[in-house]
Amino acid sequence: MIIDKETLSAYENRYRATFINSLAGIKQAFLIGTKSKDGFSNLAIFNSLIHIGANPPLWGFICRPDVVKRDTLNNILETGYYTINYVSATDFSKAHKTSAKFSKEISEFDACGFTEVYNAAVDVPFVAEAHIKVLMKLQQKIDITINNTIMIIGSIEQIEIDKSIVSADGFVALDKSNTLACAGLDAYYATYLIDRLQYATTDALPLTK
């Protein structure tokens, strides 16, 4: 079927949100850990990790200021630091629960069954259960004026990872550690590797299907 712009705009709001969000595809799920200046920890699930560059190592993610994850944004702007934590696919229902609207005083670590841990020189919480833990430092806040969303760009300051999933050439085999992926607002996925290919050139690769 072909859906044109007029049909899309006539969709009921929640249907359209589910449709457009899930259509955008399956992505890495990750938990962002932060702490407010007055000492309240926060944990929230995101799936919009954006690779901005490797040298220096920069990642971004999208924040919607009008939704429940405002604590994450506020804490990052207050302290300049946050953590990115990759959990196992078996933890999907605990991870999903962090998207509920808890009041600022309640730590999602406790409420959702994750353990806070401090593994860096900075006072920002990691998820103990996460098999990959990344310390991020805020570098740039970009206002996306077209719909009032925000892109937060941070630099990678520290990575804690199991050596066994890093290949000789630097490739991280996330499927080996059964890392959680998700699509839209509520669908959780596991992944498996089909193949890794050589750097593509105009003549080296056969046209196999």
Next chain:
Amino acid sequence: MIIDKETLSAYENRYRATFINSLAGIKQAFLIGTKSKDGFSNLAIFNSLIHIGANPPLWGFICRPDVVKRDTLNNILETGYYTINYVSATDFSKAHKTSAKFSKEISEFDACGFTEVYNAAVDVPFVAEAHIKVLMKLQQKIDITINNTIMIIGSIEQIEIDKSIVSADGFVALDKSNTLACAGLDAYYATYLIDRLQYATTDALPLTK
């Protein structure tokens, strides 16, 4: 192991690029189709689709102006339109080949074994083999000054999709159509659904693991 910032910056460039890029996770793979003002078609693989908002429906992606995919960016800026095409996981090696450096006069559609098709009122090519075809209109170009990358934000103008993979609530089950996902620059993945969960509230979900 813990990798600190100094260790990261001492990595050999290609190793670091592979490491940081693959660590950023598994994401939807998609082919962007464009046409230059003087009539040359272009097709290139990307994996940085960013959901910006559903109302209006807006998606973004990241462009590195210094890499081989410059034709895509130039064509979008020239004509204001591009297509996003989702191919099947079985087409991964043809899709990967579009990342090779072809000269502007050579169409990656022909060179990589995909078929050009024109399914919209605009003169911009879709991939006939794609099971989801989306027409995008350029809305905003954001310069990410921190490392000279660019985010292109477009509005969804038209979607061609098989009705059978859209659920009653709007959810698109991409795994049902065996849609290709990838990580880093060369690793291709397939995905399978674990579960969909209810909207999370602070009391409704049990703390199951």
